[in-house]
Amino acid sequence: MKLVLSNITKEFNRRPIFRDISLELDGADSLVITGKNGAGKSTLVKIISGVLSPTRGTVEYRDEQAVLTPDEVRGKIGLVSPYLQLYDEFSAMENLLYLSRIRANSMPIEEESERLLRQFSLWEKRHDYVRTFSSGMKQRLKFVFALLHRPHVLLLDEPTSNLDSEGIKVVQQVVEQQKRHGILIVATNVESEAVWCNKRLHLGGV
Amino acid sequence: MTFVKYGSLVLITIVIIAGLSIPLSMSPKSWLEFPLIPGLEDKARNIFFHVPTAWTAVMAFLTSTYFGIRYLRSKNLDFDLQSVSAAGLGFLFCVLATVTGALWARFNWGSFWNWDPRQTSIFILLLIYGAYFALRSAVESEEKRASLSAVYSILAGLTVPFFIFIMPRMMAGLHPGAQDDPSGKGPLFEGSMMAPNMRILFYVSLLGFTLLFIWLLQLRIRTARLEHLSQQR
Amino acid sequence: MSALVSSSLRGTYALLLKDAQSELRTRYAVNALMMFVITAAVIVQLAIRDEQPSASVLSGLFWVVIFFAAMSGLSRTFVSEEERGTSMTLQLVASSSVVYFGKLCFNIVLTLVMNAAITVLYTVIFPGFTVQTTSTFLLTVFLGSLGLASASTILAAIIAKANTKGTLYPVLAFPILIPLLMTTMRATTRALEGEPFGDAGGEYQVLVSYFMVITAGSYLLFDYVWKD
Numbered sequence: 236m237k238l239v240l241s242n243i244t245k246e247f248n249r250r251p252i253f254r255d256i257s258l259e260l261d262g263a264d265s266l267v268i269t270g271k272n273g274a275g276k277s278t279l280v281k282i283i284s285g286v287l288s289p290t291r292g293t294v295e296y297r298d299e300q301a302v303l304t305p306d307e308v309r310g311k312i313g314l315v316s317p318y319l320q321l322y323d324e325f326s327a328m329e330n331l332l333y334l335s336r337i338r339a340n341s342m343p344i345e346e347e348s349e350r351l352l353r354q355f356s357l358w359e360k361r362h363d364y365v366r367t368f369s370s371g372m373k374q375r376l377k378f379v380f381a382l383l384h385r386p387h388v389l390l391l392d393e394p395t396s397n398l399d400s401e402g403i404k405v406v407q408q409v410v411e412q413q414k415r416h417g418i419l420i421v422a423t424n425v426e427s428e429a430v431w432c433n434k435r436l437h438l439g440g441v
Numbered sequence: 442m443t444f445v446k447y448g449s450l451v452l453i454t455i456v457i458i459a460g461l462s463i464p465l466s467m468s469p470k471s472w473l474e475f476p477l478i479p480g481l482e483d484k485a486r487n488i489f490f491h492v493p494t495a496w497t498a499v500m501a502f503l504t505s506t507y508f509g510i511r512y513l514r515s516k517n518l519d520f521d522l523q524s525v526s527a528a529g530l531g532f533l534f535c536v537l538a539t540v541t542g543a544l545w546a547r548f549n550w551g552s553f554w555n556w557d558p559r560q561t562s563i564f565i566l567l568l569i570y571g572a573y574f575a576l577r578s579a580v581e582s583e584e585k586r587a588s589l590s591a592v593y594s595i596l597a598g599l600t601v602p603f604f605i606f607i608m609p610r611m612m613a614g615l616h617p618g619a620q621d622d623p624s625g626k627g628p629l630f631e632g633s634m635m636a637p638n639m640r641i642l643f644y645v646s647l648l649g650f651t652l653l654f655i656w657l658l659q660l661r662i663r664t665a666r667l668e669h670l671s672q673q674r
Numbered sequence: 675m676s677a678l679v680s681s682s683l684r685g686t687y688a689l690l691l692k693d694a695q696s697e698l699r700t701r702y703a704v705n706a707l708m709m710f711v712i713t714a715a716v717i718v719q720l721a722i723r724d725e726q727p728s729a730s731v732l733s734g735l736f737w738v739v740i741f742f743a744a745m746s747g748l749s750r751t752f753v754s755e756e757e758r759g760t761s762m763t764l765q766l767v768a769s770s771s772v773v774y775f776g777k778l779c780f781n782i783v784l785t786l787v788m789n790a791a792i793t794v795l796y797t798v799i800f801p802g803f804t805v806q807t808t809s810t811f812l813l814t815v816f817l818g819s820l821g822l823a824s825a826s827t828i829l830a831a832i833i834a835k836a837n838t839k840g841t842l843y844p845v846l847a848f849p850i851l852i853p854l855l856m857t858t859m860r861a862t863t864r865a866l867e868g869e870p871f872g873d874a875g876g877e878y879q880v881l882v883s884y885f886m887v888i889t890a891g892s893y894l895l896f897d898y899v900w901k902d
Contacts (some may be wrong), residue, residue: 244774248583249518249673281844287902290516290584306769312743314766320759322698334696336688338767339681380763513898568849575845579836582895588898589832596828596850604885605855 236298236311236387236441237261238418243292252278253438260434261389265419267429270438276422277318279438280392283420284314296388310340313386315377315394317345323366327357327376330365331383344383351379355405370397378409387417394421395428409429410427445656452649459642460489468635476636480549487545488635489643493650495538495563500654501531502566505573506529506598509591521587522669525577526661529595530654532570539563559616565604569597685768686749691872693751694783707747707788712794714739719799732803736796736854740822743788743845748826751777752834761834765901774827774896778889781830783822789819795871806868810861814874817881824852826883828892831899838852854884 243256254276260266269275281287283294285305296303296311305312321330328348335344352358365373372395373440380388391410395403410431414421421428430434465485508524511517516559543553544561554560577591580586601622638662699705718735727735755761764773793815796803805811829846833839861877 246584273721284766285764293740298726309766309769310768316762318759319762319766322696322760324696325756333688333692334763334767336684337692337764337772338802339685339772358553432757442867456691562684565849565852572849573845574838576832579838579842581832582902585835585902590833592828592895593832593846595895596825596888596891599887600850600853600884602887603857603880607853607856607880643796 236296236308237415238388239294239295239297240283241295242385243279243282243289243294245275245282245287246290256436257292258436260418260420260432262417263414265414265432266374266434266436268420268422268438269424269429269430271424274438276438277316277392280316280390280420280422281318283388284312284390285309297400308388309415310384311387313381313384313388314390314392315374315381315415316390316392316394319377320375320393321373322354323381324364326362326364327352327368327379328361330376331380333403334380336381340384340385342384342417347383347385348379351382354408355379356401371399374398375402375405377435378406382409385416388420389413390422391422392422394423395425399407420439442656442659445652445659448650449656451643456489456642456646460486460646463638464550468636470492473636475639478528478552481527482544484549485639487541488639489646491538491541491545492643493646495559495567496647497650497654498531498535498563498566500593500651501527501534501658502569502598506591506594509594515593518583518587521583521591521665523658523662524587524594524609526665527658528570528573529589529661530657532567532574533539534654535563535567535570535633539567557600561608562604565620569594576615621664679889682769682772685772686775688774689764689768690709690779690783691740693776693780696754697750697784703747703750705782705815706750706789707784708741710743711739711788711792712861714742715795720799721872726802727766727845729860729866730863732796732800733859734867736792736803736862737859739816740789740792740818741847741855742844743792744785745847746824747788748781748784748823749839751780751827751828751845752830756834758864761900764792770897770900771893772852773900774831774893776829777859778827780826781827782820784852785819786816787825789815803866805865807871808876809871810869811865811872812862813878814858814865814881815887817878818854821849821854821881821888824888825854827894828899829891833895835899838840850888854881857881857884863876 238260240256240258244254245252256279258266265270268279270276278287282289283305285294285308292353295306296305296307310351314361325333330349335342349358352361355378357375357379360368360372365376368376378394391406394406394410400408410419410421414431419432421432423429444541463473465477465482466474467477469476475485505524505527508520508527512520513523542563545558546555547553573590573594577586577590580589716741752761755764768776797805826847829850831844833842833846836842857877857880861874861881864874864877
């Protein structure tokens with residue numbers, strides 16, 4: 236699958252965050268988005284994932300048969316972002332279960348969720364309420380949620396925030412896997428994370 | 442635009458002069474006499490001012506919703522600016538219609554407010570305008586404010602047919618054309634209750650107020666655009 | 675195509691279950707609703723005492739309590755998602771229409787439960803509140819709940835994006851709900867006065883079409899509200 240951004244502009248209160256961003260990523264590509272605070276890294280990630288619409292321009296996912304909007308490939312996108320939260324009143328396992336049921340693709344999640352929860356050392360805590368989780372544990376759970384349906388496109392916004400060195404190692408494994416499997420996009424200013432990717436987009440303000 | 446501007450001024454001036462000065466007579470003989478309706482007398486002249494303001498208030502609501510829809514389709518904030526300009530004028534005319542109506546009701550029906558179907562409708566239109574502006578002031582992002590208020594005015598517009606259907610069944614009408622009106626005719630300006638010369642003046646007034654609305658709307662839109670430009674500097 | 679529809683239906687049902695489970699655990703909406711209903715009913719009772727209010731006054735009081743109770747509880751579904759930052763999670767897993775219909779179904783269930791409770795409470799504490807035509811009353815409360823839930827759901831989605839959520843909700847809702855409330859009050863009065871079922875036919879038509887028009891409109895407009 237190919238990801239094509241054409242002339243993406245996003246404005247808030249009539250002021251442009253960024254202007255005319257165009258790029259193409261195919262299955263083997265990975266992209267790092269850098270830029271100062273407020274340059275629009277998170278905004279661009281949200282636009283690519285389809286939870287935010289651009290003011291102008293289009294996001295398209297292309298495969299052999301069709302050109303699709305982010306809404307239509309929802310099931311193939313995984314996102315980890317500080318703006319995305321899981322439900323406090325549910326346990327880790329309930330969160331994964333309910334969200335995958337709402338997603339309603341018929342893939343069984345039992346095996347995959349166990350594998351991922353073990354990988355992120357959350358298996359023992361799977362029946363604890365998310366509100367009892369530390370911020371690092373919540374971040375790990377977000378990774379499990381993002382990876383559960385084996386996304387073709389994985390979007391990571393500040394992936395290692397709140398993570399300890401062990402957690403960062405797991406994220407590196409995940410990143411290596413994803414690069415073999417599909418498109419990876421990382422928004423970060425940490426140089427050790429930027430080297431994961433073969434393409435770079437710097438948002439410099441307008 | 443000059444046509445609209447001077448047209449509205451000329452027409453409304455004609456209506457004010459003619460509407461207030463043409464004498465009433467029990468048996469009008471010439472075109473320059475209005476029929477005198479017992480019990481209504483000089484109060485009948487209100488129709489030249491009250492009905493056109495109510496008409497303009499409704500037209501402004503439709504205009505505002507129309508531009509709201511165009512905003513939703515295009516995401517161009519200029520349409521939102523036009524939509525809110527129309528709504529502001531609509532609110533003004535809505536207040537004018539309510540006040541002229543209430544004053545007239547006080548002297549003709551005995552009290553300022555009677556919950557007659559049309560009074561209720563104009564009151565609900567006032568509430569809708571109030572809610573629309575309350576919503577706008579509660580949203581910070583301009584883009585979000587524009588789409589939320591457009592959605593709200595469309596929703597409000599969807600309820601209008603229900604009012605038209607429900608109101609006459611629910612409450613006794615006092616306006617001409619209400620269901621239990623003994624004369625059984627339509628609204629005043631449709632039936633034969635209005636003399637031809639009054640009707641002509643009435644239509645002149647409707648046209649004048651419509652042009653006035655268009656002119657004021659253009660003015661408001663232009664000032665609003667300029668305000669935005671000066672803010673961005 | 676049918677696969678898409680069936681997965682949307684499953685998603686909608688799953689969202690309804692998720693919200694119900696969440697509500698059972700946190701009881702945000704239910705607690706507010708029930709306390710409001712009890713408080714309001716007791717105040718009305720204290721004011722009326724031994725008077726014998728007419729059927730139209732009683733049905734008015736009945737729907738006033740329902741309206742304000744709805745305003746205290748039905749915004750929860752969207753406001754809680756927005757406040758906790760879970761709305762983005764939902765956007766990621768579900769299409770706008772799945773979210774809209776899931777939330778609508780949840781609010782319908784909540785409204786039906788609430789109105790059943792209010793009915794029981796009124797019957798117990800107001801001796802004058804005796805329904806003569808049960809079928810009219812039940813159908814009116816049922817159809818009224820549908821329309822109320824429908825309008826409340828889209829308005830809840832709107833105010834969830836605004837700053838002053840609590841006060842704005844009734845302000846926005848009242849003009850939209852007036853036709854519904856006028857109709858339900860009239861039909862309830864008929865039921866209290868013992869008019870035959872068929873006499874309220876016009877009211878049923880209004881209530882059914884109100885629900886369908888508002889729901890269809892909300893469905894078409896929801897995307898503009900839900901997505902930033």
